[in-house]
Amino acid sequence: MESNKKYWKGIEELNRTPEFVEKNKHEFAEPIPIEEILSGDGLKSKTPRRDFLKALGFGVGAVSLAACQKVPVHKSIPYLIKPEEITPGLANFYVSSYEGSAILVKTREGRPIKIEGNPNDFFGKGGTSAGVQASVLDLYDSSRLKNPLQDGSESGWSQIDSFVKGQLAGIKAGGKKIRIVSSSINSPSTLAVIADFITQYPTAKHINYDAVSYTGIIQANQNSFGKAVLPHYNFDKADIIVSFDADFLGSWISHTEFSRQYMANRAAKALEEKKMSRHIQFESGMSITGSNADVRMPLKPSEEGLAIISLYNALSATTLPGSKKVSDANTDKAITLVAKELLSAKGRALVVSGSNDVATQVLINAINSLLGSYGTTIDLDNPSLQYAGNDAEFVEFANEVKRGEVDAVFFLNANPVYDFYAAKDFTTALAKVKLKVSFAPYNDETAALCNVVAPNSHYLESWGDENAVAGYYTIVQPTINPVYDTRQAEQSLLKWSDNPVKEYYTYIRNNWDKNLLPIAGLSGQSGWETLLQTGFVKAPAKAAGVYTFNRDLNAVAQTILTHSTQVAASGSQLELQIFESPNIGDGKKANNPWLQELPDPVSKVTWDNFAAMSITTAKKIGVEQGDYITITANGYSVDLPVLLQPGQAQGTISVAVGYGRTKAGKVGDKVGQNAYPFHTFRNGTFQTAVAADIKKTGALKYIFAQTQTHHSYEGRSVIHEGTLAQYVKSPASIVGKGEGKENYDLWDEYERPAYNWVMAIDLNACTGCGSCVVACTAENNVPVVGRDEVRNRREMHWIRIDRYYSFNDNGKNVTKEDEIDKLQDLDHVSVTYQPMLCQHCDHAPCETVCPVLATTHSSEGLNQMTYNRCVGTRYCANNCPYKVRRFNWFNYWNDSRFENYVQNEYTELVLNPDVTTRFRGVMEKCSMCVQRIQSGKLKAKLEKRSLKDGEIKMACQQSCPTNAIVFGNLNDPTSEVAKALKSERTYYVLEELNVKPGIGYQAKVRNTTELGA
Template identity: 70%
Template sequence: MDSNKKYWKGLEELNRTPEFVEKNKHEFAEPLPIEEVLSGAGLASRTPRRDFLKALGFGVGAVTLAACQKVPVHKSIPYLIKPEEVTPGVANYYTSTYNGHAILVKTREGRPIKVEGNPGDLLAGGGLSAQAQASVLDLYDTNRLKDPQMDGGDAGWDAIDSFVKQQLAAAQAGGKKIRIISSTVHSPSTQAVINDFVAKYPAAAHINYDAFSYTGIIQANQQSFGKAVLPHYNFDKADVIVSVGADFLGSWISGEEFTKQYVSNRGSKALESKKMSRHIQFESGMSITGTNADARIPVKVSEEGLVLIALYNAISGTTLPGTKKLENAKAATAVTLAAKELLAAKGKALVVAGSNEVANQVVANAINTLLGSYGATIDLDNPSNQYKGNDAQFVAFLNEAKRGEVGAAIFLNANPAYDYFNTKEVKEALSKIKLKVSFAGQKDETADLCTVIAPNHHYLESWGDDSAVSGYYTIMQPTINPVYNTRQAEQSLLIWSENATTDYYAYVRNNWISNLLTLGGLSGQSGWETLLQTGFVKVAPKAAAPVANAANVGAAAQLVAANSAKLAASGDDKVEVQLYLNTAIGDGSYANNPWLQELPDPVSKVTWDNYAALAPKHAEKLGVEEGDVVKIEANGYSVELPVLLQPGQAQGTVSIAVGYGRTHSGLVGNSVGKNAYPFASFSNGTVGKTLVATISKTGDVSPLAQTQTHHSYEGRDVIREVSLKEYLKDPAAGTDHGKEHKTYDLWEAHERPVYDWKMAIDLNACTGCGACIVACSAENNIPVVGKDEVRRRREMHWIRIDRYYSYEKNGKAEADEETGMVTKEKQIAELDNLDYVTVVHQPMLCQHCDHAPCETVCPVLATVHSSEGLNQMAYNRCVGTRYCANNCPYKVRRFNWFNYWNDSRFDNYLQNEHTQLVLNPDVTTRFRGVMEKCSMCVQRIQAGKLKAKIEKRPLTDGEIKVACQQTCTANAIIFGNANDPNSELSKALKSERTYYVLQELNVQPGIGYQVKVRNTIENELA
């Protein structure tokens, strides 16, 4: 740990608030409510704690008596004709694709239970996002439509087809327009189906509509270079990266792909070669990308464009028209230093901007032209296909519809009645269209306004393909028969256009055999079968064409300056608002997924809500505290949101996540948070997500369900962080190497002759995204508990990502020795420091200690050490004393307060007729009153060992991957056998950067962490 820095998890810990101090006097969230644990047994609600074991004894006795009674024997009936590909108890894996990523889908007895990344995936190399991991749960969502609907009631497919074809023919004959509105289509076969549909109905046209669009970048490239494309960015080829408001490790364009690229220049391998890229971030709200930057400079929303202009001026040595002096002195200094760094890395530099304003992107293009980025770190000739939405085209569609020119509108994966900023205009437009069809899988806000709902298959039930980036094609194949009476949208379009091929499987296969297989050197039926096994084909990229200097930069700079002036808030009640996507709920499409709702936000650690993120100093000025509800008003719309005090937030700004406030999402997502989309507006050809609003207190309070400070290390040091300069001087800087810790053995050590399972975690690679949390939940049947239970500190996640803020110590916020609290005066004096915090993310899970303190206090030997170095749980022995949780210094054990999977109070989240089909049969579901924790995916270890035994060979290194490791695009987690000196795990643990958390306690943890290294310029900015 950097001795010059102060590290803390949240403001309540920094300020030692009375609530924080009081909570940490108690080991557990609250006294054990016996009435909750035993209510199912009909015991008195006031059973005292000393009668707990009596009550349990009665329960155990009753179970024993029940086991001795004669009961009817129910014989299981085997398959009469066993499917060739199904072996009971053995998993099958199928290749498929998710948003352009090649994936593998694990099925058991014909039901998909887990999604994994395909190791050959070009984008993420086998890693997957939290959304992809959670997508399997949506398959079993009972809110999905069971049958097609017409005029609000169920209808048969024949009736739907007849009616739609009749209406389409009438619209065509009557000179009316037909419009297909979809989210970006990057499937070659889907696009071919749409093209065939348009050929059948010449009055038809296809409009790509994205709720969170990148029209600004596409149009800027058209203006600058005559190429209306979304570039393919190469962060792995950049030695210096400057981002102005682009959360490229999170929700910006292709977060997983960019994470893989980014870490390749910053992880262990890069550091071993004494190299590391430098990353400078300018942004208003704290993002995942900002937390990982070497230098992060908070700027107002209105200053982002001015930063780009200043950066261009500093690099070019000229002054653009409209240039204004940056009032933010820290930002001005950072721009000068950033320009110097970028010029020194010319040809290996990259500047990205998150704004959807065309003018801002034109200036960014001009900067990258000066740096020689095109053809190196930016590829215009092999572009991304991930976002093609055109904001102006959708506006034109609404105007056509309002004029009565549109006779039919078909919506595919698009929900503008929720996520367009002017839903009133959408409803008015749809009211004048006779035929309105939605392919929504559930009755969402737009489907609710439609004449016909032809529910689409879930992607795990579908055939298809994808091409997220040019030259990379992935195949989608079904892994289960349709759960409900749904039909693939493409097949519906084929039927309605009376295509010669109405079977979409045949259509996809023909398209590949005729057009795509040859791109990957395959052909015919054998090539098709090879494709289904590999999951993708890659094509050699096109050579980069020379790029001329970006055009129109002078005019763009003037427009940037004018827009910045409009965004500048003046007055105490005015704030600059930024709307953003978070990595869990995204644009709102995932709002009904409980795994994602309960995933803590990577920065704020808030679950089940969106909020108004304010800088602590700004909140102090407004007289509001965390959890206070404020009203934000702009553009004729207002929302009331709880306040989150966010260190690092730019003063005078508010960040609000979109994707919440759904009304037709389902039982889980309805009425969670507030809808912020209506704050957006259309100008200069794009939909902007920044604005000026008024803010006021309401007097209400709505506590947030935040997980970060649920557990305390009692002030012990757990983070190690150094600068690259310090690391190059001493690779062991920041570790405990050379520092002696006395060790004591209270018992004889046991030999581990074959396996000694351990883990290494690279803090330099971990971005804090949280995908590992969802992967662990999916693999290990971890239940969702809901907002109220999270507030009570009862979340069940086996792995958490601790987020630590830090800044240079100045002694202001030291706690009073007598009370343990920080005075209000010292808190206020500290506020200036909170603008320039840095962040470290640390995955924390059971450390599988060799001297595990939990094992020595368990009265029933429910937790014991295995002969392979694992700390194991025997759930049926556990009586729920919670002594183990009390004695665990890492606070990684979870207590089951309820039978979450079967308790009626959790119906909205888990308990329905289909959701339990997602459970992994290799892992038991735990019951009320027991402890659970990370098992190092022991079921995967056993499966790997069994496979090697059957094949009569030793296990190979890397053959067994735990769930958190497998999904990590950054390769931050390494698991393996420490007895193998050549294993990747052993090499990682031998790194000079490796240290062990709380090693001084002599618990001998089995997880080694590698020190966080920053290529910092903070000293130069100070």
């Protein structure tokens, strides 16, 4: 039984546009003309590759000879005295912490090359985000400052110290204000250093400023319960989750932790018991969270408050004054049905909102109080400390600067000249400040206006600690000496305040010895060494209290209604929603090429932000995909290309912040446009929605560097899914299992006496986050190719996350022949993610066509690549039905055209020496991290024991926060992968081709009811 539901990857595939049809006639992008190669351009290609080689005077023999030459990785410097802990060829792992999560840092010959999650970490339990995986690359970024700067020129630390201390002494004597502006700090030692600095300079004040703010939630909890905290949410304790524009799987608060929690009630173990939680999402733009929801309802930003008021009315059986229904009848009906489901799950329900409006969050608190969520799904007694920004305090600081009251300001991990909504006025006012110091590692937008830039060290070069949730303390330790002449900001503050403790390491030791090690019953040097092996200490959690909401909500409702009126579009306007990209975040990571080239989970766009718009809205205003529009609001305008996004609420556009940097570095500069000035400051917080004027510019259409529709499965079905009710009734029905056809093999089966390496991927657990993509890039030396080569369909990722749309059908399959009102249905689509990598087929079609045996099958079930045999015929890629092979058009690591992305003497230090860097003219693809397999087998052999299940983990598997990927030996019937592949949901992609793939997928299940699928 095969599903007849239609899946499609993008608008162009759905509509079979001429461009899509023409592109899919060709397996590869045409080669680059020789004249463009010699000129250094190389964007569009017409000359066949064979002619290109002839033009350069190369025959096949010369290419083969060149292919045998190894690319130098980095300059070797022999050890005069070998460090005791380093053995050449063997990796060392060190515990550390990144943004409060305990991690493991893999080093080779003294250089960090890979980040892994600490299996015992409170947040990820070994899983990580794409940002964590990419953070190691920043260490070797040649755009980082090499030395401190004074008045724009390089200086020495002694001169900087003398100048700053002299200035501070004069300011202290004059009694003028000193301000330390930082993003949220949860490090107990850093906060203590700042407190000591303020003691030395009593006019100083510390201000927490977050470009992406959560002040609304913190202040709402202060107003509601007298606790100014960011709650710790427990999605794993919720049977019903309702979210209003909170992208908790993509970018909201603690998304890696929330992803793990969310899947605890939705993936393998829960489904084995034939149950799963239920998730309803209301949002304007299609987010990674909305795409994973069981039910998703498009909702304008101006109607979010109305919907929350309606939900409260339905739950409380009251009517708040001024209440209005949302304009869409289906959404209004959905709210009524959602209220019934929430009431039936009291104590096991959770309602969240991504709004930064205090009144909106107060009403969310009232709803959760009605549902008995406090003490179960919401914990105010063990709060999150990840964000502590106070918007009103920062705005008052900006006013102080404008009035000329501040004589010194220190910026620590804060860049308000770029990301403050009133940055233009702030920049002008900053000239009045006598001493301006930035600790930025780059000469960023704010640092460029400072007298002094005292570059902070990378976290992998630093000592530190973090406390991201109450009671959980992690240690940061250096894994390499500073690559450049940088110094930790804490060390600078100690020097400038004449602290009696001269070294920050000693300061941390003292703090831990006195306050933190006793939490775990540790003390002294032995306790410190234990900490450096475990990575954290955790105090017993406090009992989560039950909180009752008893405030009058009439004024709250009126504030929400006023806010809704202020953001509602009128006339030809559209409602603009600003959001945080799951990849680039708030913009601090904009100079990381691994993250820039990581496709956006939903749109699959790389290297850009854009104006996402529904097809219906685009038709009304007369624009098409790629058309430039001018967006104007708050006295600010930008030109952005339009991207037609299924699921986008009509009458709205969504734009990501984090782009439009001008001083990020050579990777991040001038990528996209800055959307921060569209923020507004209302009711004490930064607001992310505004009514905007839209005008088509008439400029030439923009071509996005999208990865989604580079190839086609020729209409074959690769996704299997169903509802929970269908799965409970008949598991076989959702995977299309019925009477199969008999298959005939043309050759003998391979014998696998010891190992048969296979993989299982659970589509129910995959959120599409892309952490696995970056982890694979780091582990396997996958090159970055840049925007233009992605446009040419030449991205090199070994694993991709395919995103499929399907029409909502209220539980009924929509046949391909049905007449569908696409304009209406494109506002209500379902999304399914599918990680796709080399399937390591037993009957691999690539192996039979390779003329030089460059790709062969191992006795352990792996499809192998021998790079120096490959002559680049590309027959294997042409014959691969999964389109997972990548052809090297260039020597990416050494070609000057790619220097903005990868090529410099420092970046090559991140390369994994266990994996060959591939050269131009060869094929590459997933190897199932064969280097990890060999290392695990060797370790077991040296220890004279058999290999244990789970001892070998693929890079993609290890990084996944939801355990969507399982790898192991199928010959071991007790292995986790063997059990996973026996699941009733297991199917194999394109199984009908009889290529016998080595990766089994578990079908997607949605918990849908009468609200629709």
